[in-house]
Amino acid sequence: MSMSSSIHNQFLLFRDLLDDYHDRRERLIKASRDITNISKKTIFLLHRLALEAQDASARVDASKIGLKKLTEVQELYADMRDELAGDQYWRYERQVSPGLQEYIEALSFAHFLEHGGLITYEQVQATLCGADGIAFFPLTISDYLLGVSDLTGELMRFAISGFGRPGGRTRALETCIFVRNCKSDFERFTPYVWELHKKQVVTAQSLSKIEDAAYTAVVRTSEFDLPAEMLDDIVNQTVLI
């Protein structure tokens, strides 16, 4: 089977190109799985620490520990930098996105514990830069929005778990307002980012659960003619006896 050598060479080149593409894709998928795992573990860690944290400064400490753990993710992204250089990021976006969104979820949870607010797009991008200040890859608004949208689910768990702890009822109310604002703010982005629709449905469910919890607290407190804090103190004393 003789083939003109120029055709042969061209197809040899294609073979290398395709093999390189598939190999790189595999490496990025694997790295992305690792990133997802670290991020999920960080979220559990943050829940654990936040639950034990009695006050704001303890929550700041919790956040710091979580952020430290997330530097492992940042290192992985630094390693992937060359694979994603130039126009390559967009070629592998679908492989990189899932892990990235999980990372953003974890990062925004840590940020919330420290600042009580939503991490900005610029702040997320800033964590994905080398020492030279150059971004490892461009952060899409879509990944940012989808990542922080997942935060609302974790905040629901945070609010429910903390319910019986000192100050938990107040925190549930605060979280309720924060999540409600998220839902309201994200709403107008849904025409632009298709998957955000589904996430908003989940956010609505989480919000409803937080509202129900806050409602329960208010209803019970309202039955007595005493300030909520005083009622809390009474309960705590009874339990301690």
Added chain:
Amino acid sequence: MSMSSSIHNQFLLFRDLLDDYHDRRERLIKASRDITNISKKTIFLLHRLALEAQDASARVDASKIGLKKLTEVQELYADMRDELAGDQYWRYERQVSPGLQEYIEALSFAHFLEHGGLITYEQVQATLCGADGIAFFPLTISDYLLGVSDLTGELMRFAISGFGRPGGRTRALETCIFVRNCKSDFERFTPYVWELHKKQVVTAQSLSKIEDAAYTAVVRTSEFDLPAEMLDDIVNQTVLI
């Protein structure tokens, strides 16, 4: 939050157990992806070599090269041996199966090229043993059947591609009979191995394609009162002119 230390210790142990389980699962998933990739590349390699092979001995050589490439897979399984020791294999069966079936597909293709027949269950298991003769893990009949069932798809490609090559028509007829026997033999296993049902549907499609190809050859040859080989020769001379 005080917790009895025995409970605490017990949950610490659970944490390690679960982390270990998830980490090992990840490692096996990654190894399985690698195995799938090597196996797929081997199948392409075998097609390439088989297409160029002019006679049986060239096909045996092709098979040898493919089998050599598959030792990479065997090494990966040797590395996984400890992870899958004792009762652990069954815990991770679902992670290991897809790659294993792809490997069996590649292996049975190489075997077919060399021997013209179906690799046996024992022969497959034998490739997955250490130097000590001990199996890395137990091979399920289900993985064996599902792996060799995929072979029929590759044989269809093999038969169609080889159609215009010297001897291709005869080989298409042989392959047709082989695949038909596979389908017939596997049929009675379908009540035992659920996924085999779907594979049989694919096998039926492949078989139909091979039959159509063989049919075309027969119909054209039948129009002339000369033996098929002589007709082939005539065609080859015309093409070469």
Added chain:
Amino acid sequence: MDSQTLANLHQLLDQESDLREKIRDQVNDFDKKTRILVGILSKIHSTRSESIPSLIQTARPVLYSCSETIVELASLIPPNQFWRWKDMWCNSLRTAVFAAALFEYLTNGILISLESTSNVLGMQDRWKDRVNLSAEDYLHGLITMVNELSRLAVNAVILGDFEQPLKISAFVKDIFSGFSMLNLKNDTLRRRFDSLKYDVKKIEEVVYDVSLRKLVSKDSSFQAVKPTSNES
């Protein structure tokens, strides 16, 4: 395939298929026992504290009889194949763990360990590659217990027992802290752990109600709520 190969594969598959049937029979049996257990235990919601011990006494033989089924399973499962078949009986096993854990709490007020549960269920170390109690099944059993305890907190108050919710609260918080230490995936355990949070919350609400009422109506007639009839 030559007919010998065919026959061999066939025989192996038939053996597997037979084994599955035999396991299924045992699991049906196991299932029947745990259904009876659940039936008896559902009475705790209408039983006064003092009668709980005798209720447990009734249930204990049923729980112990589970170990017979487990022995049967252990003799059926081939070596090293624990993980292959365990899904078939894990629902029943989790229910048995739930019962054992609830017994322990109601009797001694403490959390049963995985090891003790194994013992109660008659698991033997030499079978552990065939039948054993995995951490996952143990944890599922505990969550089922907490689900039940949150109902018990409510019903105890109806029966006039204001201490039980406080005890339950302390006990369940410990378990909750234990679960918080784990890194879970998005699987059933994670989903059930999320449900556990609601149980804890419900129990806290009962504690809240009870505490405030205790103080507001110090020497309240609540204390006096006692049924007229004596039941065992």
Added chain:
Amino acid sequence: MDSQTLANLHQLLDQESDLREKIRDQVNDFDKKTRILVGILSKIHSTRSESIPSLIQTARPVLYSCSETIVELASLIPPNQFWRWKDMWCNSLRTAVFAAALFEYLTNGILISLESTSNVLGMQDRWKDRVNLSAEDYLHGLITMVNELSRLAVNAVILGDFEQPLKISAFVKDIFSGFSMLNLKNDTLRRRFDSLKYDVKKIEEVVYDVSLRKLVSKDSSFQAVKPTSNES
């Protein structure tokens, strides 16, 4: 989110959305051009060899006009975002590749290289991070050409041209060997490569038919089949 942040994100998303609209307009235009190309090229099946050059002459300006659209696209796409948007125009681009490759075969009887195709389509190296011809799109274009050539082999015989199938056979076998060198995944390219096998087979059948008939009826009247009217 404060209103500034909201506004910023909004603006960015609106820009993206605008860009998509503009690209879509260009793609519609590209699509229209390639549809015309396909229309003209479908006439090869009813055109005698000698009139093929003039047929191609008619089509060439349409093909060249594609480069104008490509220039427009290149000016729209932001740096490094080639892979982000390419799916929008890849169907049109593959059709253009198909046309360029078919022209080359019909004119010179050889396979056009990726580089030449790029040139024909007016791709410029300094844009390659915005618009370029990827190997994948090039390969898809070649397969479409082979699909068409297997029809041409049949129709050439109807028109009395018994050499064309032989030429096509040799040409296509080379391409097929090239494709065989690639390691494909279970994606569209693999599926289309499978289809290519059937084209090769079809062409072989025509070669078989023609070869036998040529020999069987040596000085056959086939050779004489000539249409009466001359068309350009």
Added chain:
Amino acid sequence: MDSQTLANLHQLLDQESDLREKIRDQVNDFDKKTRILVGILSKIHSTRSESIPSLIQTARPVLYSCSETIVELASLIPPNQFWRWKDMWCNSLRTAVFAAALFEYLTNGILISLESTSNVLGMQDRWKDRVNLSAEDYLHGLITMVNELSRLAVNAVILGDFEQPLKISAFVKDIFSGFSMLNLKNDTLRRRFDSLKYDVKKIEEVVYDVSLRKLVSKDSSFQAVKPTSNES
């Protein structure tokens, strides 16, 4: 196909198609009646106990009229084909069972039996191969009733009736423990049984709320959690 076979098949398929149409008409009718029933019964949530009897009086003729539709169905269905067609009317039938069971509870405070329900709906034993009340449909009807009673417990309290939740609690627990004994393999029934658990819990919480606030006499409160008497 010989023309006899064909004619037979033709007739069979046409008959089936006609029959389906006729059944559909009856089912539409049945559906209309049960929709009216549900409409009337939904008023129990805003009706004081003393007016419940007259509300039921209004609904009873509608319930009885269902038996007319059932007679029609029985005359349509060919012998032995009960199981072939029953899915078409099972929703309506379950709603009728629900109504019958709710009537019985509100009137006599007891659970209607499957047999009595059959009678109320005018089922006749000699039709049982064409139309009858299956255990499954009966149980579905009961679950719907419990769903409604958990709402009634809440609404009774709003209307100032603190005894009703206790009665409901005792009644529902009895049903619930009955269900717990059953070996429900059936998927839908199993899933709906899970919904029963939520109803029981909800009703317990209502009883808890009124007990905690001493809104009922101690005696009745105690009854609510202790429906079955002589068990250990």
Added chain:
Amino acid sequence: MDSQTLANLHQLLDQESDLREKIRDQVNDFDKKTRILVGILSKIHSTRSESIPSLIQTARPVLYSCSETIVELASLIPPNQFWRWKDMWCNSLRTAVFAAALFEYLTNGILISLESTSNVLGMQDRWKDRVNLSAEDYLHGLITMVNELSRLAVNAVILGDFEQPLKISAFVKDIFSGFSMLNLKNDTLRRRFDSLKYDVKKIEEVVYDVSLRKLVSKDSSFQAVKPTSNES
């Protein structure tokens, strides 16, 4: 195909394709507006009663701006083709209906009629073959409003407003019993009607909580469950 037929078909299909593009642009615009509306309206849950009017004041211009899009749509749609294109904008339209209905409830405490909603959205009778408000879309909008009101009942209590749930309860029950009368064959509407049942239950539970704790006067509480007067 003769060239006239072809040219006609060509034109028809091109017009259709252009029209679809233009409608899509308007629908995108409509969608953006309704998303902004939903964003603003979600703030009612954290707004005290007294500030609701000013919140609505902010949202009203956005709602009114929808009528501009509707005018545009009406000018695009060819005569008689309402049913051909309506699916493209029905989601946005239903959201707009939801907003209009919620405004009406929050402002005047009454249910907006289909006709008034048409007016608010700027529908004109002379377009009814091109753009109009169908019963189905109106009903979908109402269900969305009820879904929102059940959350509002909860959130009003959080803000210390115990009367709102009672008002909502009376309002929603009225709508619910209206829906119950309708013969909903339509599958989506039927399924969403089922969601109404949950909303009604949820609101009843809120009314229960505030009644039980005497956070509202007995009278208003009674009103909430007794909207229709002369029955039983």
Added chain:
Amino acid sequence: MDSQTLANLHQLLDQESDLREKIRDQVNDFDKKTRILVGILSKIHSTRSESIPSLIQTARPVLYSCSETIVELASLIPPNQFWRWKDMWCNSLRTAVFAAALFEYLTNGILISLESTSNVLGMQDRWKDRVNLSAEDYLHGLITMVNELSRLAVNAVILGDFEQPLKISAFVKDIFSGFSMLNLKNDTLRRRFDSLKYDVKKIEEVVYDVSLRKLVSKDSSFQAVKPTSNES
């Protein structure tokens, strides 16, 4: 809901439901007629050319009887609601178009226009807001005809008619190149257009087979691949 609104909605939904039933009856009737048509037309594959006219004669009354059903439909559909209901009868209508187009080809060898088809089916311009023949349905009917003609090409050869494939080839290529010009965004139409390609190829192969074997005169063979004359 006030009772007027409710009554209106009720009536609207009931009317819709009734109308759907009535349309379904007509569509069943339409369907029966087109099934008979298809039955008769399927005989073309075993009928020699000379008997085709009398076969068509048998079928023509059935085709004309379709217009009666169409009149009925036009009287049922409310003004402007063509697009609302058309999906219900579009399958039958497309089959009728197929029959009309096939008649025309077999009788006169030409392509029926959309307008003539409308006339054959008795469509009236003054109903066009209720019932009309859309371009889409017309095109679907044509594709079905081509599918049938590719079978006819094969069967004609079996019956010894070697000219028919050539005629079909010329006729179908004309249609095919017409379709190629169209901008088919519509998904089903696009997919069915792909099936056309296979038909064209199949027909070409039949022409190839008969040409190769010199079963037709050179002239006609040449015609088959050169249907359009004056293009470059």
Added chain:
Amino acid sequence: MDSQTLANLHQLLDQESDLREKIRDQVNDFDKKTRILVGILSKIHSTRSESIPSLIQTARPVLYSCSETIVELASLIPPNQFWRWKDMWCNSLRTAVFAAALFEYLTNGILISLESTSNVLGMQDRWKDRVNLSAEDYLHGLITMVNELSRLAVNAVILGDFEQPLKISAFVKDIFSGFSMLNLKNDTLRRRFDSLKYDVKKIEEVVYDVSLRKLVSKDSSFQAVKPTSNES
């Protein structure tokens, strides 16, 4: 629930559950037999005509053994419950019908009737309320046979038997035109009927190939396309 009701329900559900297990065992057995049948019958494609009888001889005992399973099923199913359980075995039954129909064609060249199939499978009239062969299952079996025959036409040619395709063509067209007359509302049957069209086409193409190449006598070829006699 009173204990009698409960006990009855318990027994009913347990019986049902046991019965299901027993039926499943029989169905598994049935399935194994039919898989063996299919395995043997797939050899017809590589068996020369003269050896077909002995191949059928091998398979016949397996087919007859199916009747034993059917007897078992008939003894398990309670009176009147045919339609309740039939779905469990319908796949196996259809395969058995397929085998019986294929035997009949290969042996006698004719279509087996529904009644004969019933007899072959050992169905007894006195069981018809428990086990019988429905028209639907019979038709499914026939379609499977036609699917197989279209492959047999191809494979017979490979084995050098050019007459078989003609016989198959006549036989299948007869069945096809029978099916065309039926009013198939049933969705699955309708969809599978569509697959028949492909089979008919495929077989026609085989007949075409052998006719074109004069591999069969003109007469038999003509018969293949001309099964029905007195038509115009």
